Amino acid sequence: MRVLSDVSLDVARGELVALLGSSGCGKTTLLRSIAGFVTPQSGRIRVAGRDISGLPPEKRGTAMMFQSYALWPHMSVAANIGYGLRMRGVARDAIAKRVDELLALMQMQGFASRSVAQLSGGQRQRVALARALAVDPALLLLDEPMSNLDYKVRIELRHELRALQKRIGITAVYVTHDREEALTLADRIAVLDAGRVVQYGSPEEIFHRPASAFVAGFMGADNAIELTRDGDGRLRSSRTNGGEPVVAHFRSDVARIDASSSASDADLQLHGQVVQTLYVGQGYRYRVHTDGADVWAHASHRIDEGAPVAVVVPRDALLLFPRASSAS
Amino acid sequence: MTLAPRILPHLGRALVLALLAFAIFGPLLNLVLWAFAEKWYFPSKLPLEYGLTFWQRVFAPRGNALASLGTSIWIAVLTVIVSLVVAIPAGYALGRLKLPWRGLILLAFLLPQAVPNLPVYVNIAQVFYRIGLAGTITGVVLVHASHGLVLAVWIASAAFASVDASLEEAARNMGASVWTCFRTVTLPLAAPGLMASAIFVFLESVDEFTGTYFVGVPDVTTLPLLMFNASMGGNYQIASITALLLLVPSIAFMLVVERFLKADVLAMVGR
Numbered sequence: 001m002r003v004l005s006d007v008s009l010d011v012a013r014g015e016l017v018a019l020l021g022s023s024g025c026g027k028t029t030l031l032r033s034i035a036g037f038v039t040p041q042s043g044r045i046r047v048a049g050r051d052i053s054g055l056p057p058e059k060r061g062t063a064m065m066f067q068s069y070a071l072w073p074h075m076s077v078a079a080n081i082g083y084g085l086r087m088r089g090v091a092r093d094a095i096a097k098r099v100d101e102l103l104a105l106m107q108m109q110g111f112a113s114r115s116v117a118q119l120s121g122g123q124r125q126r127v128a129l130a131r132a133l134a135v136d137p138a139l140l141l142l143d144e145p146m147s148n149l150d151y152k153v154r155i156e157l158r159h160e161l162r163a164l165q166k167r168i169g170i171t172a173v174y175v176t177h178d179r180e181e182a183l184t185l186a187d188r189i190a191v192l193d194a195g196r197v198v199q200y201g202s203p204e205e206i207f208h209r210p211a212s213a214f215v216a217g218f219m220g221a222d223n224a225i226e227l228t229r230d231g232d233g234r235l236r237s238s239r240t241n242g243g244e245p246v247v248a249h250f251r252s253d254v255a256r257i258d259a260s261s262s263a264s265d266a267d268l269q270l271h272g273q274v275v276q277t278l279y280v281g282q283g284y285r286y287r288v289h290t291d292g293a294d295v296w297a298h299a300s301h302r303i304d305e306g307a308p309v310a311v312v313v314p315r316d317a318l319l320l321f322p323r324a325s326s327a328s
Numbered sequence: 329m330t331l332a333p334r335i336l337p338h339l340g341r342a343l344v345l346a347l348l349a350f351a352i353f354g355p356l357l358n359l360v361l362w363a364f365a366e367k368w369y370f371p372s373k374l375p376l377e378y379g380l381t382f383w384q385r386v387f388a389p390r391g392n393a394l395a396s397l398g399t400s401i402w403i404a405v406l407t408v409i410v411s412l413v414v415a416i417p418a419g420y421a422l423g424r425l426k427l428p429w430r431g432l433i434l435l436a437f438l439l440p441q442a443v444p445n446l447p448v449y450v451n452i453a454q455v456f457y458r459i460g461l462a463g464t465i466t467g468v469v470l471v472h473a474s475h476g477l478v479l480a481v482w483i484a485s486a487a488f489a490s491v492d493a494s495l496e497e498a499a500r501n502m503g504a505s506v507w508t509c510f511r512t513v514t515l516p517l518a519a520p521g522l523m524a525s526a527i528f529v530f531l532e533s534v535d536e537f538t539g540t541y542f543v544g545v546p547d548v549t550t551l552p553l554l555m556f557n558a559s560m561g562g563n564y565q566i567a568s569i570t571a572l573l574l575l576v577p578s579i580a581f582m583l584v585v586e587r588f589l590k591a592d593v594l595a596m597v598g599r
Contacts, residue, residue: 037497057500070498074516083512087503135502 003029004040004195011139011188013048014169016162018182021192022218027175030192031141034173035064047138058087063137067144069128071116077103077127078112084135102130105164122153129161133170140165140172146181158184179219183207191215213247213321221249221319223295225270229320235268237292247323252285252296254317257309268313270295274305362568382565393554393570400550403465403540404533407472411480411529412522414473419484419522420514424491434485437478449542456543463547471539476529483528487521488514524588527581534577 004026011017019027032038034045036057045053052060063084071080081102082095090098103109106126111119116127125145132140145161146154162185165172176182182189183203190200191214199211210216217224227235228243236243248268272290279285283300288311297311362368363382365375386393422430440448452471453462461467491514499509515522537552545553551570559567 035497035501037500056505057497058503058505062501064498064501066494066498068492068494070492070494072495072498072513072517083499083504084502087508131498131502 002195004033007043007195007197009190009197009200011171011173013171015187016165016172016174016185018174018176018186018189019192020176020179020182020189020218022177025192026195027177027192028143031064031143031173031175034060034139035062035141036060061135061137062139062141063132063135064141064143065128065132065145067147069124069145069148071124071127071131073115073117075116076112077108077114077116077119080116080127081130081134083131088135098134099130102134105133106130121149122157125149125157133168138171140170142172142174144175144177146176146178154181161185191218193218210249210319213249213323216249216319216321221251223250223252223255223293223297224248225268225290225292225295226323227268227292227320235318245323246320248313249319249321250313250317253298255295255297255311255313257286257288257297257299257303258312266315268315268318270311270313272309272311274303274307274309277303277305359568359571362564363572365565368564382569386566386569392549393551393566393573396549396551396554397573399465399548400534400552403468403472403548403550404530406465406469407476407533408526408529410469410473411476412484412526414477415480415484415525416515416522418481419486419518420488420510422481423485423488424493424514434482437481440474441478445538449539452539453542462543463545465548468540468544468548468550471543472533472536473529475536475539476532479528479532480525483525484518484522487518487525490521491517520588524585527585527588531578531581534574 007026007030009017019030021027029038033040036052036055040053043053044051047061052062072083075083078096078099081099085095085098099112100109103111106129108123108126108130111123111127116124119127128145146157149157158181174182174185176185183206186203188201189203189206190197191206192198193214199206199215201209206215207219210219210221213224225248227237227246227248229235229246230243235246235248250268270288270290270292272288272295274286275289275294276287277284283298284302286297286299286303286309288295288297288309290311295311297309303309361375364378364380366377366379366381368375421427422434427433449471456462456467461470495513495517496509499513500506504512534550535552536550537556540548540550540553541556544550549557551574555567555570555574558564558570
């Protein structure tokens with residue numbers, strides 16, 4: 001089975017690149033082939049000019065942080081962190097010094113002799129990161145390191161990780177399925193779909209100028225409605241003849257349900273009925289059944305289900321992609 | 329009258345439990361009685377005199393009970409070593425690597441248990457006699473190991489299979505070669521399971537009678553053989569005392585095994 005094809009990525013020194021995609025898209029396989037646990041059928045992997053494609057994992061000089069952290073339960077925190085240095089033949093007292101440094105960096109002073117079984121999820125994560133950093137790797141690989149943590153701890157560690165990565169200037173590849181995580185952490189994001197990199201660029205670029213309908217949907221613009229575009233750029237319902245068939249993507253928080261018809265002529269207006277209501281804290285999210293498709297829209301006030309409403313989407317919030325015209 | 333329906337089921341259960349307890353502990357109790365009986369003739373239901381004379385005889389410096397206990401333990405230790413030397417690589421290969429014919433290989437180790445013992449041992453005895461292994465410790469150890477291997481290999485493969493593969497990957501990633509990774513991560517994590525398999529092999533060897541009888545007699549006398557000789561000679565006291573001695577390692581190790589053999593390892597047996 002072919003998991004990855006036509007993947008070409010370059011990562012600059014000191015840069016954090018996120019591999020973003022849904023499960024099964026090949027992002028973890030890509031990371032594991034960099035680490036050397038998976039052998040690609042063809043292609044080259046280079047780190048700082050050195051071709052590592054044919055090397056066994058232990059000779060690649062990469063350090064990986066595993067989703068499960070993969071800390072060794074039969075070793076103390078210090079032994080876990082110092083393992084890579086022991087493998088490199090570093091002197092005992094130099095290892096102890098480095099372990100202390102890293103524990104201080106992780107704000108875990110005094111944990112050296114603890115058993116890893118006694119640590120909380122967040123602490124394990126820090127130890128796993130310290131173990132990876134201990135060897136000063138040419139490339140740090142992170143495989144969804146936050147996915148096993150509580151939301152609050154996750155947000156906290158995300159900021160810490162980003163600050164730390166900036167401070168020590170390490171080059172890192174970070175696998176995640178969480179777009180918010182990718183946006184906040186990465187210098188550049190590679191969006192993967194079915195084993196291919198479908199877009200590679202800065203977070204702003206990916207978010208505001210998605211290259212395809214897939215990327216737009218993945219980045220949160222998951223409302224999709226089929227329209228036609230006239231020669232003068234006006235958008236009309238897909239039922240009308242002529243014009244260029246397009247699909248318009250937009251995020252539900254930019255789609256407003258407005259009673260007052262303050263919408264300008266250029267904005268997209270969709271008429272429909274409320275069929276589902278979700279309370280999301282800063283207001284309500286409604287599923288509106290319109291002529292073309294069901295869309296999600298936002299309003300600050302409560303609307304009864306079944307009520308007729310108008311959804312207004314600002315023109316500049318619409319992401320337009322060409323579509324094959326339907327034969328109907 | 330109204331109590332009967334409520335008491336009857338309890339009574340039935342108590343009766344079954346009592347029968348079960350008698351079936352398990354009755355023979356053991358008889359053993360204990362015999363071990364301390366000085367005189368016990370036919371019509372009397374209980375020993376006529378109690379004492380420790382026979383214990384003194386068993387533990388006398390010139391008594392052969394201690395010598396055969398030593399032989400038994402020495403053979404068991406050697407059997408454990410032989411079994412582990414085979415079971416560690418075999419168990420790793422079966423538990424960790426994706427081997428074809430895995431099920432068949434595991435089944436092959438079961439063969440010595442599956443076929444009737446006696447014809448096999450008679451044949452082994454004949455072969456061993458020809459190549460000079462009859463009546464030697466080596467011969468007996470080989471016979472015991474053939475029996476112990478099924479336990480050792482099955483448990484070892486389960487122990488290795490229950491070691492999380494990402495722990496090994498983490499070691500490789502941190503710069504450990506295949507061998508160093510095995511030595512520092514896989515083996516220590518599989519150690520409790522291997523310990524349990526070693527104990528099972530030890531107990532199996534200490535208890536083994538048939539194979540030892542055919543291959544070892546007359547030069548190798550283990551505790552079960554001594555017990556057999558004693559009871560054949562009508563010396564029930566000596567037989568009972570050796571039987572009690574045999575119980576000690578079994579019970580002690582069972583308690584240890586219960587601690588070592590965790591549910592996650594057991595769940596992998598035969599997978």
